Amino acid sequence: MIADDTIQRIAARFRELEASMAGELGELDGEAFVRISREYAELRPVMEAVESYRAARRELADLEEMAADPDSDADMRALAAAEIETLRDRLPGLEMELQLRLLPKDAADEKNAILEVRAGTGGDEAALFAADLVQMYQRYADLHGWRVETLSYSETDIGGCKEGIFSIAGTSVFARLKYESGVHRVQRVPATESGGRIHTSAATVAVLPEAEEVDIAIDEKDLRIDVFRASGPGGQSVNTTDSAVRITHLPTGIVVQQQDEKSQHKNRAKALKVLRARLYEQERANADRERAAARKSQVGSGDRSERVRTYNFPQGRVTDHRINLTLYKLDRVIAGEALDEVIDALTAADQAEQLAEMRDDPRH
Numbered sequence: 121m122i123a124d125d126t127i128q129r130i131a132a133r134f135r136e137l138e139a140s141m142a143g144e145l146g147e148l149d150g151e152a153f154v155r156i157s158r159e160y161a162e163l164r165p166v167m168e169a170v171e172s173y174r175a176a177r178r179e180l181a182d183l184e185e186m187a188a189d190p191d192s193d194a195d196m197r198a199l200a201a202a203e204i205e206t207l208r209d210r211l212p213g214l215e216m217e218l219q220l221r222l223l224p225k226d227a228a229d230e231k232n233a234i235l236e237v238r239a240g241t242g243g244d245e246a247a248l249f250a251a252d253l254v255q256m257y258q259r260y261a262d263l264h265g266w267r268v269e270t271l272s273y274s275e276t277d278i279g280g281c282k283e284g285i286f287s288i289a290g291t292s293v294f295a296r297l298k299y300e301s302g303v304h305r306v307q308r309v310p311a312t313e314s315g316g317r318i319h320t321s322a323a324t325v326a327v328l329p330e331a332e333e334v335d336i337a338i339d340e341k342d343l344r345i346d347v348f349r350a351s352g353p354g355g356q357s358v359n360t361t362d363s364a365v366r367i368t369h370l371p372t373g374i375v376v377q378q379q380d381e382k383s384q385h386k387n388r389a390k391a392l393k394v395l396r397a398r399l400y401e402q403e404r405a406n407a408d409r410e411r412a413a414a415r416k417s418q419v420g421s422g423d424r425s426e427r428v429r430t431y432n433f434p435q436g437r438v439t440d441h442r443i444n445l446t447l448y449k450l451d452r453v454i455a456g457e458a459l460d461e462v463i464d465a466l467t468a469a470d471q472a473e474q475l476a477e478m479r480d481d482p483r484h
Contacts, residue, residue: 237285245310
């Protein structure tokens with residue numbers, strides 16, 4: 121059961137915010153008003169869950185008192201007893217809803233995302249599979265009404281993807297895609313295989329929250345920027361100007377290269393967007409490592425070396441190894457249509473783990 125002092129603390133904070141919004145605590149400047157408005161908006165659904173839970177508990181206490189009163193009418197006691205059973209059945213659901221509302225939010229969940237897909241082991245077949253994953257995420261984004269911008273794309277001679285980097289913008293993009301980071305493995309008969317043997321190959325996916333300048337400040341003197349002539353497959357020159365840009369972040373050694381645009385300015389802007397996302401993710405990873413002793417979760421760990429999912433074409437199945445989920449609808453998952461089923465299950469597993477930790481925490 122959720123501790124009463126936790127509920128009282130939430131209610132007290134909500135009343136403070138309401139008073140601030142009403143101007144009872146003095147005039148607020150613009151920045152303070154925005155901050156308080158945001159916290160109020162985040163806390164309001166929590167408070168609604170608190171009120172529903174409190175009301176049910178009060179009603180249950182009243183009914184139990186009525187049912188136990190020997191002076192009350194027998195029919196009323198019987199009616200109260202029946203309603204008590206109904207309320208007792210409802211309370212766990214209301215408490216679960218409140219607990220889910222109380223879970224700490226990932227500060228990056230509402231951000232846009234940088235999606236990086238790279239061919240792994242398996243040669244041409246790995247690159248073809250990487251291209252399939254790119255299409256899967258593009259279709260998935262379309263289904264959610266998100267905007268996809270290609271930042272960088274390197275193609276093989278037979279239409280595979282060596283590396284693709286994309287910016288995806290929309291509602292709760294990172295919250296939905298963050299569980300996709302890791303090694304994705306495919307088992308199928310390659311189009312390039314004449315003997316009909318099943319091959320195993322892999323691609324890696326990285327999903328990074330897109331960082332704003334306010335999240336990550338980059339000092340120009342920490343950057344080494346090299347410009348050079350863009351080249352295509354086989355090393356031939358794509359254009360005749362030095363428009364390609366390579367940015368090295370000297371303190372971390374992170375290198376980002378962009379050459380897709382004909383404009384050096386546009387390539388620089390795209391490279392900085394990717395660099396900012398990688399630096400932000402590095403900060404998040406450092407914070408995660410600090411919490412690792414207390415919380416070791418395989419769901420959404422973001423480890424690109426971890427095998428997260430297998431796509432088995434001969435059997436038509438997709439298996440997510442972190443939660444032992446298997447779906448026999450590979451065609452719909454790879455089309456982006458059933459990917460939500462996998463992501464929903466991963467989200468639920470992550471929430472269940474956080475709830476278990478919250479119940480073990482004496483502060484709740």
